[in-house]
Amino acid sequence: MIPEVGHFALIIALCIALIQVTVPLWGAWRGNLAAMSLAPRLALGQLLFVGFSFACLALSFLQDDFSVQVVANNSNSLLPPIYKFSALWGNHEGSLLLWVLILSLWSSAVALCSRQLPLPVLARVLAVMGGVAVGFLSFSLFTSNPFARLLPGTPADGSDLNPLLQDPGLIIHPPLLYMGYVGFSVAFAFAIAALLGGRLDASWARWSRPWTNVAWAFLSLGIMLGSWWAYYELGWGGWWFWDPVENASFMPWLAGTALVHSLAVTEKRGLFKSWTVLLAIFAFSLSLLGTFLVRSGVLTSVHAFATDPERGLFILIFLAIVVGGSLVLYALRAPAVSSRVSFQWVSRESLLLVNNVVFLVATLTVLFGTLFPLIVDALGLGKVSVGPPYFNAVFVPLMALLAPFMGLGPVSRWKQDSTARWRTQLWGAALAAVICGVTLPLLQAPYNIWVALAVLLAAWLAVGLGRDLWLRVRSGNTLAAGLRRLTPSYLGMLLAHLGFAACILGVVVTSQYTVEHDLKMRPGDMRAVAGYEFHFDELAPVRGPNFVADEARFTVTRDGREVARLAPQKRRYLASGQVMTEAAIDPGLFRDLFVAMGEPVGAEGAWAIRLHYKPMVRWMWLGAILMALGAFTTLFDRRYRRQRRALPAAPEVLARGV
Amino acid sequence: MHPVRRQRLLLVLFVVVFSSAAIGLVVYGLRGNINLFFPPAQVVAGEAPVGQPIRVGGMVVDGSIERSAEDLSVRFRLTDYSGEVPVVYTGILPDLFGEGQGAVASGVLNDNGVLEATEVLAKHDENYMPPEVAEALEQSGYDHSGVPK
Numbered sequence: 001m002i003p004e005v006g007h008f009a010l011i012i013a014l015c016i017a018l019i020q021v022t023v024p025l026w027g028a029w030r031g032n033l034a035a036m037s038l039a040p041r042l043a044l045g046q047l048l049f050v051g052f053s054f055a056c057l058a059l060s061f062l063q064d065d066f067s068v069q070v071v072a073n074n075s076n077s078l079l080p081p082i083y084k085f086s087a088l089w090g091n092h093e094g095s096l097l098l099w100v101l102i103l104s105l106w107s108s109a110v111a112l113c114s115r116q117l118p119l120p121v122l123a124r125v126l127a128v129m130g131g132v133a134v135g136f137l138s139f140s141l142f143t144s145n146p147f148a149r150l151l152p153g154t155p156a157d158g159s160d161l162n163p164l165l166q167d168p169g170l171i172i173h174p175p176l177l178y179m180g181y182v183g184f185s186v187a188f189a190f191a192i193a194a195l196l197g198g199r200l201d202a203s204w205a206r207w208s209r210p211w212t213n214v215a216w217a218f219l220s221l222g223i224m225l226g227s228w229w230a231y232y233e234l235g236w237g238g239w240w241f242w243d244p245v246e247n248a249s250f251m252p253w254l255a256g257t258a259l260v261h262s263l264a265v266t267e268k269r270g271l272f273k274s275w276t277v278l279l280a281i282f283a284f285s286l287s288l289l290g291t292f293l294v295r296s297g298v299l300t301s302v303h304a305f306a307t308d309p310e311r312g313l314f315i316l317i318f319l320a321i322v323v324g325g326s327l328v329l330y331a332l333r334a335p336a337v338s339s340r341v342s343f344q345w346v347s348r349e350s351l352l353l354v355n356n357v358v359f360l361v362a363t364l365t366v367l368f369g370t371l372f373p374l375i376v377d378a379l380g381l382g383k384v385s386v387g388p389p390y391f392n393a394v395f396v397p398l399m400a401l402l403a404p405f406m407g408l409g410p411v412s413r414w415k416q417d418s419t420a421r422w423r424t425q426l427w428g429a430a431l432a433a434v435i436c437g438v439t440l441p442l443l444q445a446p447y448n449i450w451v452a453l454a455v456l457l458a459a460w461l462a463v464g465l466g467r468d469l470w471l472r473v474r475s476g477n478t479l480a481a482g483l484r485r486l487t488p489s490y491l492g493m494l495l496a497h498l499g500f501a502a503c504i505l506g507v508v509v510t511s512q513y514t515v516e517h518d519l520k521m522r523p524g525d526m527r528a529v530a531g532y533e534f535h536f537d538e539l540a541p542v543r544g545p546n547f548v549a550d551e552a553r554f555t556v557t558r559d560g561r562e563v564a565r566l567a568p569q570k571r572r573y574l575a576s577g578q579v580m581t582e583a584a585i586d587p588g589l590f591r592d593l594f595v596a597m598g599e600p601v602g603a604e605g606a607w608a609i610r611l612h613y614k615p616m617v618r619w620m621w622l623g624a625i626l627m628a629l630g631a632f633t634t635l636f637d638r639r640y641r642r643q644r645r646a647l648p649a650a651p652e653v654l655a656r657g658v
Numbered sequence: 659m660h661p662v663r664r665q666r667l668l669l670v671l672f673v674v675v676f677s678s679a680a681i682g683l684v685v686y687g688l689r690g691n692i693n694l695f696f697p698p699a700q701v702v703a704g705e706a707p708v709g710q711p712i713r714v715g716g717m718v719v720d721g722s723i724e725r726s727a728e729d730l731s732v733r734f735r736l737t738d739y740s741g742e743v744p745v746v747y748t749g750i751l752p753d754l755f756g757e758g759q760g761a762v763a764s765g766v767l768n769d770n771g772v773l774e775a776t777e778v779l780a781k782h783d784e785n786y787m788p789p790e791v792a793e794a795l796e797q798s799g800y801d802h803s804g805v806p807k
Contacts, residue, residue, distance in 0.1 A: 235753070342665055357673060361680045368684060372692075383695035383790045385713060385764075386688070393687035398680070518730055518749050579753045598750035602727040608750050 003068050006056025007147040010097075013049035013104070014137040016042055020107075020130030024123035028196075036123035040111035043126050046133060047104040054088075054101045057146055061088050067154040070094055070146050076160040076575045078546035086171040087161040092311075093146035095174060099291075100136050102175070102182045107133065110186060110211070117207060124193035125186075132185050135318045143311045160575035163547070169229035177222030177249055181287040183215020184252055187259060188284035188326075191277040195329050200277065200337035205267035208280070210640050212263055213492075216256045217631035223249050224624035235581030235596045237516065237612045239620070242391040247370040248290030251363050255283040258359035260631070261352050269414060271349060274334040275356070281326045286363070288319045293370070344416040351409040358402045365394045403457040403504065407464040410493060429467055433460035444513060444615075454508035458501040465494055492634035499626030506619025515613040518598070522606040523552075530613035532593060533557045539605060547571040549582070552597050552607060556586065563593070570597045583610075591615045693764055697794035701767065702741030708767050714743050715762035715791040723757055736763065736773075738791075740798040747775040755780040760791045 020042040027035025057070075061084045066072040074091045075084050089095040107129045114122055140146065164170075190208040194200040226249065231239040240246065259279040266276045292315040343349040369386045376384050411425050437456030441448055472490070476482025515530045525536045535555045542551045549569040556563045564586035571580045583596035591613060598608025634640075695713045696706040706712055716736040723734045731748040745763045755761055755778060765775035 236750070345665075345668070353669075357676055361677060365680060365684055365687075369687075372688070383793075384692045385695065387691055387693060390684075390687040390691040393691070394680070394683045397683060520728075520730060581753055596750075598730070599725075601725060601730065608730050610750060 002056050002059055002063075003065070003147040003149065006053040006060075007145065009049045009053040009056065010100075010137065010141060010147075013046050013053065013100075014134065014141060016046045016049065017130045017133040017137055020046060021127050021134055024130075025127040025196075028120040028123045028127070031120075033119065036119045039123045039126040039130075040115075042130070043104070043107040043111040046130075047108040050097075050101050050104045050137075054097055057094060057097060058085060058088055060147075061085060064158070066156070066158050067149050067151055068146075069148045069150050072150055072155050072158045074161050075158040076546065077157050078575060079158075079161060079166070080545055082171065083161055083166050087165070089174045090161050090165040090170065093140070093144045093148075095178075096136065096140045096144055097146050098174065099178055099182060100133065100140055102178045103129070103133050103136060103185060106182055106186055110189075114207065121193055121197060121199075121204075121207075124196050125189045128189035128192045129185060132189075132322075135322070139311075139314055139318065143314050157575070160546075160573060160578075163571065163573045163576070163578050163580040164233060167229065167233050169225055169233065173222060173225040173229055176218055176225060180215050180217075180219025180222050180256075181249070181252060181290065183211065183218055184256060184280075184284045184287050186211040186215065187280040191280035192326060192329065194277060194337060195326075195333040198333060198336045200273050202267050202270055205263050205276070206639060209260075209263045209267060210635050212256070212260055212280075213631040213634050216253070216260050217628040219249070219253050219256060220624050220628040220631070223253060224621050224628075228621050231617070232583055232585055235583050236610065237514075237583070237594050237596070237614065239510075239617065242369070242388045244370050245290075245294050247366050247391075248286075248293045251366055251370070252283050252286040252290060254359050254363040254366065255279060255286050258356045258363070259283050261355045261359075265349055265352050269343070269349060271343065272353075272356075273337050274330075277334065277337065278330060279356075279360075281323075281330065282363075285319070285323045285326075286367075288315070288322060291315060292319055346412075346417045346419055346422075348409060348412040348414050348417070351405050351412055354405045355402065355409070358398055358405075362395060362398045365398070366391065369394070399504070400453070400457065403461060406497065406500070407460045410465060410497065411468050425467075426464055429460060429464040432463045433457075436463075448512050450508055451512050454504050458505045461497055461501040461504075465497055469494060487638070488636040489634050492630040492632075492637075494630070495633060496627045496630030499623040499628075499630060502623030502626060503620045504623075506616050506621075506623060509616040509619070510614055513615045514617075517611045519609060519611070520601050520606050521609045522604060527611060529611045531558060532563060532613065534593075534595065534611050536609070539607070542569065544571070546575065547573045547580075550597070552595070552609065554584070554595055556593055566593065566595045568595045568597050570599075587618065589616075589618060592617050695762075695790045697741075697790075697797065698736050698738045698743040699741035699794075699798060701743045701771070701773075706767055708769060711764065711766055712773075713762055713764040713790075714745070714773055715760070716743070716794060717791075718755070718757050718759055718761050720757045736761065738794045738798045739800050743773055744771070745773045745775050745778075747778050749778075751778055752780040762791060 020039060023035050024039035024042070026032070027038070057068075060068045060071050061075055062081060064071070064075065064077050064084070066075075070091055070093045071087075074094070075087045079087065087094075089098040107126060110125060110129065111122075114125070117125070187208055190204070190211070194204050223246075226246070227239045230241070231237060259276065259282075262272045262276045262279055265272045292312065369390050372386050373384050376382060407426070407429065408422060412422070433456050436459035437452050440455045441451045444451075469486075472486060473479065473482035476485050517527065517529055519527060521527065521536045523536050523538050527534050533556065535557065537553045537555055540551050540553065542549045549571040551567050551569045554566040554568075556566060566584035566586060568584040569582040571582055572578070573580065581596050581598075583594060585595075586593040592615075594610070594612035594614060596610040598610065600606070601608050693711050693713045694706075695715065698714060698716045700706055701714055706714075714736055716738040719735040719737050719742060723732065725732050729748065730750065731746060732751060733744065733746050735742045735744050737743075745765075747763065747765075759780060762779045763773055763775040764777045764779075765773050767773050
């Protein structure tokens, strides 16, 4: 009964979404206040029904209702309850429902927090989001119904959640990632609304900016969690594979980074207007493309679920409508919103322009590398794959090119600056960066030129920002007064840029200094890796709630002192019989020690063992967290808060409108 | 020239120079980093290049996995039921690698027709099959689990 109710609620949600896309849009066109003010209520109503439907599916999972197909295929009565819940989005149908739920959450958030928006703008924004919801709700209902039953033929027990997904990281990775993906639909909706209304000014950028920052922050966290999960769960210590599906989440992030920066220019200086709109369309289109790549199974990827061509076709058509429609609209309306303001070449605007060009080119090269196999296959030239060497060769120089300009950006002035001022401002930072770059890599022999370069760039960013912060704080009478003068926008930028510096360091140091040994070890053996002695003490069988495992117990010592005890496992899950590696990691700010089991080798109880020493691997995840924190911090800026204070007045306005 | 127009011109020049540099990088990156996929039948027929990185995918032949007792080297054979390619690999195999399962090995073919693999990928859940392997099996008239049609 519960699944049918959930299914019905989802159908009602689709009907609401259909009204949400048509009525407010008509209202905004004809100036009908009643029709326009219906939009926020419809958005909330849609959330109510989608949320209800989601709760029904969650209940089916928690109650082990194996007559529901997705429950039977992805859950098991032995599964711990928290994984029964997260199994909901460990499959195609359920993850799509999660997508729709998050979309309606975003719509409702816009409806609730943007009452200070002019009503026609709000109506248009919500109508566009309603349109996206129509697409995804019909995708869910017509091609991948999560509530389909297995009647008759209900299995006695479910075939279990893929063991790789039975992990805390996977409970939160998909929701965070979707918050980011879907969050760009808000920026998209604002862009389309601006094109429809023909009005695009600084206040438009001010409305759109906080939403974009939040979406970008969630996407950063989601990608970071995915990378972290791959590192400890896939059992071989890799953290980024340039897998098509990773790229699918990374491309909207890159385009989103460009968008975040170009919105700053649009808000502060009224420049790059039509460019910003185009980026917003681009970022959301890449989110949709990502969905297509993940869900259609056209590319070989660790993320592809068993797939169905009909679904791929549906998303492809939807993608064509969204991209084609918005580009046509853009072509028709962009001249009306474009700006004619000029700026000097030595200014913050041009540095932000460099940012935009670099990120856009980076997005396009990743897009090209990801789609290249599809293009070649479509031309009948064979089946190729484009591996990490391509992406590294293209992406790393681009980011290295970005960093020097990135150090200049925050200390530059809008409109016009002078190279003389740059010199006086930054010669100290440049000197400090060079000294750090030359000396710090000496701590680890042999001297590594790439690490030296990374330290140089990171120090250039960090020292420049530190000096700027110091100057700003000092300009107040007291330290406290100086600190109060810092706006949340500035602090957010500071955090995010420091995060980027941390990422540079983490990625390069790990890539260069990691020591990896795959070897054969027997209980009692000892191997030394990078100054750490790994003692294989014993091998023991263990039993978990839904698996049995062999556990290898290691003691790690350094100079005779115990550093860590590590116990990697080789698990066999009872329901599916699937075998999985559970790595053991001793984490640290400056180094991780990583042990994972391969398979038994030979007859004397020996195993293939992976021993890794990974210096500073956590810095890139830390960097991503800093970036996300920075983006969240910008929300507290007074110019956005002032809008919120205007909120209580809104209902009266609405009431008068009706 | 009008300052706005001059600025546009410089902007366009900048974008052109920058994108050519990027395209140069792309071409450089693609050269030698594209791995063509070959079904075992084509490898046996001698259509795959020797000494160049390629990928070969198919089902792991039952009873073909031989592990060395000394180190981590493994030999096995991949088949699409019309040809078999021997593969050697040193290292730790993925969890879902096994006899009668689909796998893709990337590496270099040596003069004896043995693929010296540097990477072996297996499917990641029971229902999934790499699309190339699925198509290779399709071409030799087998379905995804290796059952003749």
